[in-house]
Every structure is written in C-alpha cells, then in structure tokens.
Amino acid sequence: MSKTISGILSILAVLPCSSTWAENADVRYKIPLRTGAITPVPIERSTIRLPSSILPTTTFQNSVTAQASDAIAPNPGTPAPAPSTASDPAAATNRYIIQFHSIPSSDQIAKLKSQGTVLNEYVGGNSYYATTTGKAAAISAQDEQVRAIVEVTPKDKIQPEVLSEIQSSSAVQRPFSVRLFRDSTVETLAAQVKALNGSVIETSKASSSAVILIEPRRIEDLARSNSVKTIEAAPPAKQRYNDLVRRAIGAELLQKAPYGLTGAGVKVGIWDGGLVAQSHEDFKNRLTIGSTGASVDRHATHVAGTLGGDGAHSKSAVEEQQVSDTLTLNGQSASISSTAETATGASQPTAAGADKQWQGVAPGVSIVSYYWDNPTNAHEAAIKSEGIMLSQNSWGYTVDQQLGNCSLYGTYTLEAEGFDQIVTGFYGRRxxxxxxxxxxxxxxxxxxxxxxxxxxxxxxxxxxxAKNVISVGAINSDDNDMTEFSSWGPTTDGRLKPDIVAPGCRKTGQVTSTVPSNSYAGMCGTSMAAPAVSGGVALLIEQRQKMAKPVLLPSSIKALLIHGASDIAPAGPDYRTGYGAVNLQNSVDLIRGDKVTEGEIGTNGQTKTASLQIAPGAKELKVTLAWDDDPASTNATTSLVNDLDLRLVSPTGALHLPWQLDPKAPDTAATQGADHINVVEQATVQNPEAGIWKIQVVGFAIPKPAQQFSLIVTTR
Known part of the structure; x- marks a missing residue:
C-alpha cells in the first residue's frame, strides 16, 4: 500500500492551531466574492428574534447585513414572470453565506446540520454558502462561533461581465453559463429557463452547470431561483494550442535498460479539435476512437504522435515541412512556422527519416481519441468505461480583444472547476x-x-x-530557451502557471510528429509540449505498476514532475517556466527510490511533523508538497480552499519557508515566505546544517476536511 507520512518518517506531533487569516480584522472577515466583496456586520445576539415564518424572504433584525446586495435596476419593458419553483427541491429553503470567527470543526458542522443548516462550498473569509430555512438560520445565529449570516441576493449571483447585459432591452437570446448549487438539478433549471422562454443547450455534470440561451433582460429573474448560484458569460470558442523531444525530457534513456519503459499497460485519453487518424501506422492497434460525428484532425494526430507514436513508419515516410494552419489563432501560426515554410507557404517533402526517428515519448501506450465537445462530461465514460489513466489536452478558450473577453485571462471558470472535480475523483477514480x-x-x-x-x-x-491540472509551457528542444509564444502566468488570483515546461519547438525548426495520410510534419506550440509531458506521465504510471505499488494520487504525479524538473534561472519557480524543465529520468528515479510519501491532514490546524537526519557535507535539502484541492466556488476571488503550509525547521531551530512569488511584480525572482495561494509548495535549503531536521505539513486552514497530500524529500 502507499505509505503515509509516518511510514518512512516519524510523526513527532499533531498540534492544534487556530486559523489566522490576517492581522487586520477587516481583511480577515471580508467575503471575497467576484460579484463584489462583502464585509458583514457581526451578529448582535441580544437582539436576535426568531422569525414568525420560514419563507425564503425571512431576514433577522440586527443579524443580517448584506452590504453588497443592492437592488438591481429593473428590467426594461414588461417584467418577466419569475421562474416557477414548484418542482425545485430547494424551494422550501433559502441560500445564505454564513461566516465564522474561525474555520468550524467537524463537530460544529454536524451541529449546524442537525439544526437544519447545511454548509456547502467554501468562499473564503471563514465563510461558506449554506442551505437552510429562515428558522434554522436564526437558531444557527445563536451559535457563538457564527459571526454573521448574509442572505444571498440575485446581484450576488450575477458576474460583473453580465451585469451590463441585463440592462439591455434586446429580445435576442444570448448564451450564458449558469452554475447550480449542488443540491439542485439540471432538470429544475431547464424548467425554470423554459418558463423564461429560454433553453438549455449544454450541461456539465462535473461543474454542476449548464450553458443556456436566454434574453439578457431575463437574467435577473433567473437569478432569483434558489437553484442558481452564479450566472456568467458563456465560454468562447475553443482553439488548438500548437527528434529532439524524447532526448530533451529524458524519455530516450527511459526507453532503454535498465528502465525499459514504453507506457505499455497505460491508457490515455486525448481531447482535441478532431480525432486522431487511426490509419497511421505508428498507432497500429493501440488507438480507439471515443467520439462519434467528428472528423480526423491534423493537430490531434500530431499531438498523439508526440505522446505515443511508435515511429514505425519513420524510415519509409517523407516529412512534410509544415503548412501554416497548424497552430492557434491571432497570427500565431505564421510567426512560429515561418522557419519551415517556403516562400509560397506550400508543404515541401524532404528525405525519409531514420528508423524510429519520429517515435513518441511513450510508444507502447494505448490511446482513446475524443472530440473536445463537452469534455468534462465525456471524462465520465472515459474513466468508467474506457479506463483511461490520464487525460491529455492541448486546447483552451479563445481570448481576443475583438471578442471583448480579455478579462477571461487567468480566470477560474466553471470548466476549470469541473476539471478540478475530475482530478479529485468525481467520476469514481482520480x-x-x-x-x-x-x-x-x-x-x-x-x-x-x-x-x-x-x-x-x-x-x-x-x-x-484549474488548480489541480498539470499546466505545461514550451521551451526549445535544442537549447532549453523559452519560446516566444508560450503563455505566462500568473492567474487572476496570483497562482503559478505554468507548473513546468517541456519541448514545444526548436530554435532551428519544429517538432516533427505524425499527421494524417500516414505522414509526418513539423509543428510548434505548447500543444507539442503538453503531450510530451503526458507521455512522460504514462511512463511514471508504468514504472509504479512494474513495482506492484498502489496507484499514486494525481498530486503525487505533479510533485514528481516538479521535484524532478531542472530549474531554469533564476533560482526557484517563476511565472515563465514554472518549476523548470521536465526531467523524466529524475522523476522515474524518485519512484524507483520510493521517495513519494502520501499523507492526510484531517482537521483544521493539524500539524504533521517528520524528522530527517542530514549528514555533514550535504549540498541541498529539497522538499516538495502538493495536494489536489477541493474545487473552488467560481464566485470566490481566491480559488484555494484547503490551505496547507510547508515548513522546514533546522537542528538549531531556524525556520525555512517555501518559495514565494509576487503576482504584483511577476518579473521579480522568487523569495521565501508563506504561500496561501498555490496547491504546490517547494522549499530548498543550500548547504543544510547536519543533524535532525523537522519537515512540517501544517493545516493552516482546512474548511473541507480531510485533505490528502503528497510529499517528496531529497538531499544531495
């Protein structure tokens, strides 16, 4: 079985500690919603009065202050009918945000539930969405741990980018994304949208959301429904993200003795703007089509070849020097592929390759090809029926000034939430x-x-x-320099992106891989870097299987890639290259050396401490902590839910904290300090003093217990 932290290191203490959010009380108790921050007035318990009814409109004298919930301007023209709630399972209740003085314990949460108040998603500021009746909320308000209760209003549900649209008198229907509370159903939403002359066009089980068509002036009426949590702009159209790769990331060595890794026995799902060409000889009988109604796609086939083509056709095929339609929008393809285009832009054949020259990273892996339509839903069958073990995605949403959606950069959206759900096991397996x-x-x-x-x-x-995915940027395979196109972080809430980088182009050309018609072609982009990493992940999974060990948590896979990566100057992580360039040999050796520890923080404030003896002359102590966090509420301004802290204590008591970046000054080098933003923390100590060190994992704030984590500790 997978070892817990006590399996290789001694547990020294399980210490309680209070959750401290900030020294300033106003900051500590601010509820950071994207629709507008709320700083509620504390309850005056001497004046609480039980309401005479339990209607959803019930409020409490001197106990409920919703400062951000100003009245929304009425819709122009004739008011629309309010959605029917006759069939809504939440109709007898109302939605509140309940704020506590500190993160509540499991006993406190159970007590509230027994009183009729159920805590839902955490939204920051010691606050949770709650489902309750007016009477139950009044009872809960008498709890000394409850600081404030705020009723959720329609305006609290409507994202800023949608507010301007609801003033429109246009009768033209527009698409919007609607996030539901998890105790509500899509069927309920569909009935309510239909009552407003709209329709549901797509649903996502993982994010409990739907894309609807409705007149903008009807949005406020829909927001009155107890089923609806947030309404935001519908996602824009998707776009594709587009020799030496195997060598650059260490896969070439892993395919040889003593490793002998090919990805055999590992099945990966690939989502793209079309399907992988089954006719290509490099996939033989290892490729299955998981979607119907989509056509074969050049980009998808190239991605699949980088990940898992076996290069069987390399010696007899000719390589096309790439055309100009292989990468993303906004002129990206022309600027990247110019080195491989002729003056006319036509494809030019060259000599055939050498034996296995264009082999992928994991040439023995099994592939299931999916079209990118409704990908979070498609993952259910892919996991439960097809048995995929990892998911590869070289695509994202189109952000463009002409579309007016530049604010989408860095945003934690409904689909990001859906992918975080999937990583944490929403479909039964992580x-x-x-x-x-x-x-x-x-x-x-x-x-x-x-x-x-x-x-x-x-x-x-x-x-x-999304927090829990592995995000991959692109460097050149022939010199490890950063490419000109690879996107840089941070996210809106300051999180690190990318996590790591891998080869996605060449200084002197492109990345050659499979394309339809049993041929090969060159492309550049992070689309090429991501499948190189996905192939690497397949090799990590295979190595674990060879050792007859339990399946690792996704956070352990991420930690292995990050801990094994080769740092790119300056020291520490940065918003350009993440934690550095993937080095698969290092990561596989960590598995072979049994360096991965998986543990759990069960309660808020718990600390798990492990001891480590460091001999004299050690050059570096390196510790990586990672966890798959509970999905955040898309209405929260900070996506981190469970906040773990990594601390290293030297034999003489000196405290060493993890790397920390300043999102307000993204070009500056990393320093060391407490990190309350990311789901990965890494601390390094150069020339650590000899003696017994303490490695501490601290549950700084655990509103959604229990939190599993992955820890890797090495010295050299």
Missing amino acids: IPIIFAVGNERNDGDCGMSAAPPYRNYANVAPPVT
Whole structure:
C-alpha cells in the first residue's frame, strides 16, 4: 500500500492551531466574492428574534447585513414572470453565506446540520454558502462561533461581465453559463429557463452547470431561483494550442535498460479539435476512437504522435515541412512556422527519416481519441468505461480583444472547476489531467507588447486555470530557451502557471510528429509540449505498476514532475517556466527510490511533523508538497480552499519557508515566505546544517476536511 507520512518518517506531533487569516480584522472577515466583496456586520445576539415564518424572504433584525446586495435596476419593458419553483427541491429553503470567527470543526458542522443548516462550498473569509430555512438560520445565529449570516441576493449571483447585459432591452437570446448549487438539478433549471422562454443547450455534470440561451433582460429573474448560484458569460470558442523531444525530457534513456519503459499497460485519453487518424501506422492497434460525428484532425494526430507514436513508419515516410494552419489563432501560426515554410507557404517533402526517428515519448501506450465537445462530461465514460489513466489536452478558450473577453485571462471558470472535480475523483477514480498553457504571449492582443522579447505576463486562458491540472509551457528542444509564444502566468488570483515546461519547438525548426495520410510534419506550440509531458506521465504510471505499488494520487504525479524538473534561472519557480524543465529520468528515479510519501491532514490546524537526519557535507535539502484541492466556488476571488503550509525547521531551530512569488511584480525572482495561494509548495535549503531536521505539513486552514497530500524529500 502507499505509505503515509509516518511510514518512512516519524510523526513527532499533531498540534492544534487556530486559523489566522490576517492581522487586520477587516481583511480577515471580508467575503471575497467576484460579484463584489462583502464585509458583514457581526451578529448582535441580544437582539436576535426568531422569525414568525420560514419563507425564503425571512431576514433577522440586527443579524443580517448584506452590504453588497443592492437592488438591481429593473428590467426594461414588461417584467418577466419569475421562474416557477414548484418542482425545485430547494424551494422550501433559502441560500445564505454564513461566516465564522474561525474555520468550524467537524463537530460544529454536524451541529449546524442537525439544526437544519447545511454548509456547502467554501468562499473564503471563514465563510461558506449554506442551505437552510429562515428558522434554522436564526437558531444557527445563536451559535457563538457564527459571526454573521448574509442572505444571498440575485446581484450576488450575477458576474460583473453580465451585469451590463441585463440592462439591455434586446429580445435576442444570448448564451450564458449558469452554475447550480449542488443540491439542485439540471432538470429544475431547464424548467425554470423554459418558463423564461429560454433553453438549455449544454450541461456539465462535473461543474454542476449548464450553458443556456436566454434574453439578457431575463437574467435577473433567473437569478432569483434558489437553484442558481452564479450566472456568467458563456465560454468562447475553443482553439488548438500548437527528434529532439524524447532526448530533451529524458524519455530516450527511459526507453532503454535498465528502465525499459514504453507506457505499455497505460491508457490515455486525448481531447482535441478532431480525432486522431487511426490509419497511421505508428498507432497500429493501440488507438480507439471515443467520439462519434467528428472528423480526423491534423493537430490531434500530431499531438498523439508526440505522446505515443511508435515511429514505425519513420524510415519509409517523407516529412512534410509544415503548412501554416497548424497552430492557434491571432497570427500565431505564421510567426512560429515561418522557419519551415517556403516562400509560397506550400508543404515541401524532404528525405525519409531514420528508423524510429519520429517515435513518441511513450510508444507502447494505448490511446482513446475524443472530440473536445463537452469534455468534462465525456471524462465520465472515459474513466468508467474506457479506463483511461490520464487525460491529455492541448486546447483552451479563445481570448481576443475583438471578442471583448480579455478579462477571461487567468480566470477560474466553471470548466476549470469541473476539471478540478475530475482530478479529485468525481467520476469514481482520480486521474492526472495535463493541459497546454497556451500560445498567447506574442500575439500583441489585449494590451500585450507585440515586440520581442514579449515579456507579457498574465495571458493564460481557461480552463488550464484549474488548480489541480498539470499546466505545461514550451521551451526549445535544442537549447532549453523559452519560446516566444508560450503563455505566462500568473492567474487572476496570483497562482503559478505554468507548473513546468517541456519541448514545444526548436530554435532551428519544429517538432516533427505524425499527421494524417500516414505522414509526418513539423509543428510548434505548447500543444507539442503538453503531450510530451503526458507521455512522460504514462511512463511514471508504468514504472509504479512494474513495482506492484498502489496507484499514486494525481498530486503525487505533479510533485514528481516538479521535484524532478531542472530549474531554469533564476533560482526557484517563476511565472515563465514554472518549476523548470521536465526531467523524466529524475522523476522515474524518485519512484524507483520510493521517495513519494502520501499523507492526510484531517482537521483544521493539524500539524504533521517528520524528522530527517542530514549528514555533514550535504549540498541541498529539497522538499516538495502538493495536494489536489477541493474545487473552488467560481464566485470566490481566491480559488484555494484547503490551505496547507510547508515548513522546514533546522537542528538549531531556524525556520525555512517555501518559495514565494509576487503576482504584483511577476518579473521579480522568487523569495521565501508563506504561500496561501498555490496547491504546490517547494522549499530548498543550500548547504543544510547536519543533524535532525523537522519537515512540517501544517493545516493552516482546512474548511473541507480531510485533505490528502503528497510529499517528496531529497538531499544531495
């Protein structure tokens, strides 16, 4: 079985500690909603009065203050009928935000539930969405741990980008995304939308959401429904993100003795803008089509070849020097593929390759190809029926100034939430999900500089903004330099993107891989880097299987890639290259050396401490902590839910904290300090003093217990 932290290191203490959010009380108790921050007035318990009814409109004298819930301007023209709630299972209740003085214990949560108040998603500021009746809320308000109770109003549900649209008198229906409370159903929403002359066009089980068509002036009426949690702009159209790769990331060595890894026995799902060409000889009988109604796609086939083509056709095929339609929008393809195009832009054949020259990273892996339509829903059958073990995605949403959606960069969206759900086991089994970070940095759009060296930050488009996915940027395979196109973080809430980088182009050309018609072609982009990492993940999974060990948590896979990565100057992580360039041999050796520890923080404030003896002369102590966090509420301004802290204590008591970046100054080098933003923390100590060190994992704030974590500790 997978070892807990006590399996290889001694547990020294399980210490309670109070959750401290900030020294300033106003900051500590601010509820950071994207629809507007709320700083509620504390309850005056001496004046609480039980309401005479339990109607959803019930409020409490001197106990409920919803300062951000101002009245919304009425719709122009004739008011629309309010949605029917006759069939809504939440109709007899109302939605509140309940704020506590500190994160409540499991006993406190159980007590509230026995009183009729159920806590739902955590939204920050010691606050939770809650489902309750007016009477139950009044009873809960008498609890000394409850600081404030705020009723959720329609305006609290409507995202800022939608507010301007509801003033419109237009009768033209528009698409919007609706996030439901998890105790509500899509069927209920469909009935309510129909009552407003709208329709549901797509649903997502993982994010409990739907895309609807409705007149903008009807949005406020829909927001009155107890089923609806948030209403935001519908996602834009998706776009694709587009020799030496195997060698650059260490896969070439892993395919030889003593490793002998090919990805055999591992099944991966690939989501793309079309299907992988089954006719290509490099896939033989290892490729299954998981979607119907989609056509074969050049980009998807190229991605699959990088991940798992066996290169069987390399010696007899000719390589096409790539055409100009292989990468993303906004001029990206022309700027990247110019080195491989002729003056006319036509494809030019060259000599056939050498034996296995264009082999992928995991040539023995099994592949299931999916079209990118409704991908979070498609993962259910892929996991439960097809048995995929990881998910590869080289696509993202189109963000463009002409579309007016530049604010989407860095945003934690409904689909990001859905992918976080999947990683944490929503469909019965946890799997790692790999995403390309995007190619937006040099397109000169959304206020970015169009001049080299393109030092543009914060241009990562959803859904790679999810917390638990592995986000991959692109470097050149022949010199490890950063490419001109690879998107850089941070996200809107300051999180690190990308996590790591891998080869996605060449200084002197492109990445060659499979394309339809049993041929090969060159492309560049983070689309090429992500499948190289996905192939690497397949090798990590295979190595674990060879050792007859239990399946690792997705957070352990991420920690292995990050801990094994080769740092790219300056020291520590950065918003350009993440934790550095993937080095698969290092990561596989960590598995072979049994360096992965999986543990759990069960309660808020718990600390798990492990001891480690360091001998004299050690050059470096390196510790990586990662966890798959509970999905965040898309209405929260901070996506982190369970906040773990990593602390290293030297034999003489010196405290060493993890790397920390400043999202307000993204070009500055990492320093060391407490991190309350990311789901990965890494601490390194150069020339650590000899003696017994303490490695501490602290449950700084655990509103959704229990939280599993992955820990890797090495010295050299």
